[in-house]
Amino acid sequence: MIVEIDRVRFAWKSGQRDILDITRLEITAGERVFIEGPSGSGKSTLFSLLGGVVRPREGTVRVLQADISQMPAARRDRFRADHIGFVFQMFNLVPYLSMMDNVVLPCRFSHRRFERAQTRSGSPEAEARRLLVRLGLEPAELLARPVTELSIGQQQRVAIARALIGAPELIMADEPTSALDEGTRKRFLQVLSEQCDEAGVSLLFASHDTRLGALFDRRISLDELNRNGAGMPGQAP
Amino acid sequence: MAMVRLALRSVFSRRVTAGLTLLAIAISVAMLLGVEKVRRDARGAFANTISGTDLVVGARSGAIQLLLYSVFRIGNATNNISWETYQDIGGFPRVLWTVPISLGDSHRGFRVMGTSSAYFEHYRYARTETLQFGSGGPFVDVFDAVLGAEVADRLGYALEDRIIVSHGAGDVSFVEHDDKPFRVAGILRPTGTPVDRTVHVSVQGFTAMHVDWMAGAPMPGLAITADEARGMDLTPKTITAFLVGLDRKIAIFDVQRRINDYSEEPVLAIIPGVALQELWDLMSVAENLLRFVSAMVVATGLLGMLTVILSSLEARRREMAVLRSVGARPLHVFALFMSEAMVFALVGAAAGVVLLYVALLVGQPIVAREFGLHLPIALPGPGDWWIIAAVVAAGTAAGAVPAIRAYRLSLADGLSMRI
Ligand SMILES: Nc1ncnc2c1ncn2[C@@H]1O[C@H](COP(=O)(O)OP(=O)(O)OP(=O)(O)O)[C@@H](O)[C@H]1O
Ligand SMILES: [Mg+2]
Numbered sequence: 001m002i003v004e005i006d007r008v009r010f011a012w013k014s015g016q017r018d019i020l021d022i023t024r025l026e027i028t029a030g031e032r033v034f035i036e037g038p039s040g041s042g043k044s045t046l047f048s049l050l051g052g053v054v055r056p057r058e059g060t061v062r063v064l065q066a067d068i069s070q071m072p073a074a075r076r077d078r079f080r081a082d083h084i085g086f087v088f089q090m091f092n093l094v095p096y097l098s099m100m101d102n103v104v105l106p107c108r109f110s111h112r113r114f115e116r117a118q119t120r121s122g123s124p125e126a127e128a129r130r131l132l133v134r135l136g137l138e139p140a141e142l143l144a145r146p147v148t149e150l151s152i153g154q155q156q157r158v159a160i161a162r163a164l165i166g167a168p169e170l171i172m173a174d175e176p177t178s179a180l181d182e183g184t185r186k187r188f189l190q191v192l193s194e195q196c197d198e199a200g201v202s203l204l205f206a207s208h209d210t211r212l213g214a215l216f217d218r219r220i221s222l223d224e225l226n227r228n229g230a231g232m233p234g235q236a237p
Numbered sequence: 238m239a240m241v242r243l244a245l246r247s248v249f250s251r252r253v254t255a256g257l258t259l260l261a262i263a264i265s266v267a268m269l270l271g272v273e274k275v276r277r278d279a280r281g282a283f284a285n286t287i288s289g290t291d292l293v294v295g296a297r298s299g300a301i302q303l304l305l306y307s308v309f310r311i312g313n314a315t316n317n318i319s320w321e322t323y324q325d326i327g328g329f330p331r332v333l334w335t336v337p338i339s340l341g342d343s344h345r346g347f348r349v350m351g352t353s354s355a356y357f358e359h360y361r362y363a364r365t366e367t368l369q370f371g372s373g374g375p376f377v378d379v380f381d382a383v384l385g386a387e388v389a390d391r392l393g394y395a396l397e398d399r400i401i402v403s404h405g406a407g408d409v410s411f412v413e414h415d416d417k418p419f420r421v422a423g424i425l426r427p428t429g430t431p432v433d434r435t436v437h438v439s440v441q442g443f444t445a446m447h448v449d450w451m452a453g454a455p456m457p458g459l460a461i462t463a464d465e466a467r468g469m470d471l472t473p474k475t476i477t478a479f480l481v482g483l484d485r486k487i488a489i490f491d492v493q494r495r496i497n498d499y500s501e502e503p504v505l506a507i508i509p510g511v512a513l514q515e516l517w518d519l520m521s522v523a524e525n526l527l528r529f530v531s532a533m534v535v536a537t538g539l540l541g542m543l544t545v546i547l548s549s550l551e552a553r554r555r556e557m558a559v560l561r562s563v564g565a566r567p568l569h570v571f572a573l574f575m576s577e578a579m580v581f582a583l584v585g586a587a588a589g590v591v592l593l594y595v596a597l598l599v600g601q602p603i604v605a606r607e608f609g610l611h612l613p614i615a616l617p618g619p620g621d622w623w624i625i626a627a628v629v630a631a632g633t634a635a636g637a638v639p640a641i642r643a644y645r646l647s648l649a650d651g652l653s654m655r656i
Contacts, residue, residue, distance in 0.1 A: 044652065047652060048651045051562070053651035054651055073566070073567075077561075077564060077565070077566040078564065080562075080564055081564020081565075082564075086563070086652065088558075088559070091559075092559060093559070094556055094560065095250065096246045096247045096251075097246060101246075106563045108239050108563075109239075109563055109564030146250075162563070
């Protein structure tokens with residue numbers, strides 16, 4: 001079991017209404033799961049919870065058998081760095097770092113991922129280069145350019161490389177395709193699935209675009225899962 | 238350490254704003270260090286100007302005033318003292334030597350000083366240095382002059398040249414002693430003291446210039462030529478001040494008291510080092526004010542840096558979320574912003590030091606010419622390092638303001654990419 005949520009309640013500010021109230025959620029290793037829900041339903045909040053950026057008000061969150069809801073903040077940060085890769089909607093990259101430095105960033109915060117990248121390719125930089133090539137980015141030609149000059153599609157692929165480097169067990173992608181056009185979106189999803197399969201990584205993919213759900217092993221509707229159903233009706237596109 | 242590297246990249250990526258901010262810090266640091274340097278070097282130069290002289294005696298006025306006009310050629314004497322008094326005090330027990338000083342005339346902006354040949358023998362500067370002749374020697378004739386190194390250099394004089402002395406100390410004088418030109422008999426080596434900017438003549442020569450004068454103006458109808466003057470009694474009636482050397486230092490306070498109690502004429506004897514200390518005490522108010530202003534300029538530079546970092550904060554919330562997602566802790570985010578402030582302060586201070594040395598290289602000859610102050614170009618002293626360390630520490634500490642804000646934001650935002 002890679003993710004296990006048990007009777008979790010979460011509110012951003014104490015005293016406020018719970019955004020999430022989830023009785024049970026289980027995701028097995030290697031699964032590719034699509035999480036759908038309209039804007040504001042709490043998809044990003046769920047990821048923050050699973051990533052150990054915030055902790056639940058009640059209940060337990062287990063990732064890789066570890067109860068991250070009980071960990072102190074520093075351990076949670078380290079756990080996230082070691083085991084989880086993130087891809088966001090847009091602006092995934094640190095603007096003042098090169099493409100290479102962006103990709104190897106997790107290896108600077110996680111010794112585990114540093115070692116894994118090293119074992120695989122000899123050095124994090126070599127591993128980054130390998131991943132970038134696999135993702136269809138020719139590093140030699142792009143390395144020199146500032147990342148802010150990359151197209152959004154290219155930026156998102158760099159973000160995948162960064163999520164994959166050092167082989168974390170879980171990748172969470174939070175609406176990574178909403179800024180992409182139809183064709184780029186397809187290619188992006190293909191590449192992401194391929195890479196996750198190849199690396200044997202579990203994938204959590206959140207989006208309000210229900211059409212994408214068909215490409216995944218399993219789809220979960222957050223509104224059905226979440227007893228508080230916080231989604232704002234009429235706001236979903 | 239990783240955060241310092243990130244901070245460097247981040248600062249570098251904002252070259253233009255960062256550059257301007259750094260320039261402001263650099264200028265302020267250069268100014269602060271420059272003020273300190275000029276202060277220190279000026280003190281050093283003043284302290285090095287006179288040594289080996291135990292007492293300076295002049296008409297009764299302020300001790301600082303007497304020191305300034307007699308030794309540093311700054312300002313003018315209000316009164317003279319009589320030759321008899323000079324002779325009298327010269328005969329006091331323990332007095333080994335005396336050197337008369339007569340001031341009041343000038344030559345093309347340089348002060349002319351009447352003295353005796355003993356001056357070149359007894360005057361000491363920089364603790365133990367004696368005056369050395371680069372060429373020629375002391376006065377032989379009444380109308381002989383010995384030039385300070387700078388006088389000769391700036392005015393292009395050589396031995397045997399004739400110079401005409403102007404009446405009064407001003408740069409532009411309308412009355413000239415053109416009937417009695419002086420011959421350049423000697424040129425001194427540079428000393429880095431006001432001696433370099435002085436035209437020395439004998440007190441006899443100084444008197445001879447004025448034999449046909451009365452009450453500060455040439456007497457109408459009476460003109461005495463140089464040769465006629467040579468034959469007259471040229472013992473001066475008055476002099477401006479004189480230097481005193483004692484045979485035993487221990488007697489210095491006794492002799493000083495005796496001179497100050499001298500009943501024939503109101504005179505004042507000062508110990509140069511003591512008067513100099515009084516001068517510093519007087520100057521310290523102005524010095525401290527200058528230091529305060531420079532410190533404020535540094536504070537303004539650092540405030541500019543704070544503004545730049547703080548105003549970038551909002552736009553960087555996404556960046557912070559990205560860093561958090563790859564495993565950065567809120568403390569890392571805090572460290573990133575602290576490091577940025579440190580980079581600014583460190584690079585700014587370093588650039589300030591460079592700027593100071595560039596300014597010194599350019600300004601050194603100008604300051605030497607205009608103010609007679611030699612600013613040696615040396616490595617920063619311990620005092621300078623303290624200033625630099627203080628600026629870097631203050632800048633880094635100021636970084637806590639944006640760093641704490643960033644820390645709070647990154648805690649509150651988590652991974653949400655909000656804008
Ligand atoms: N850092 C935060 N602090 C306080 N409230 C937040 C924070 N992040 C999200 N929220 C609130 O939590 C609720 C759920 O937001 P969330 O971002 O999880 O939704 P979402 O499903 O990801 O929406 P979208 O599809 O628009 O990204 C919203 O009401 C939002 O205002
Ligand atoms: Mg979201």
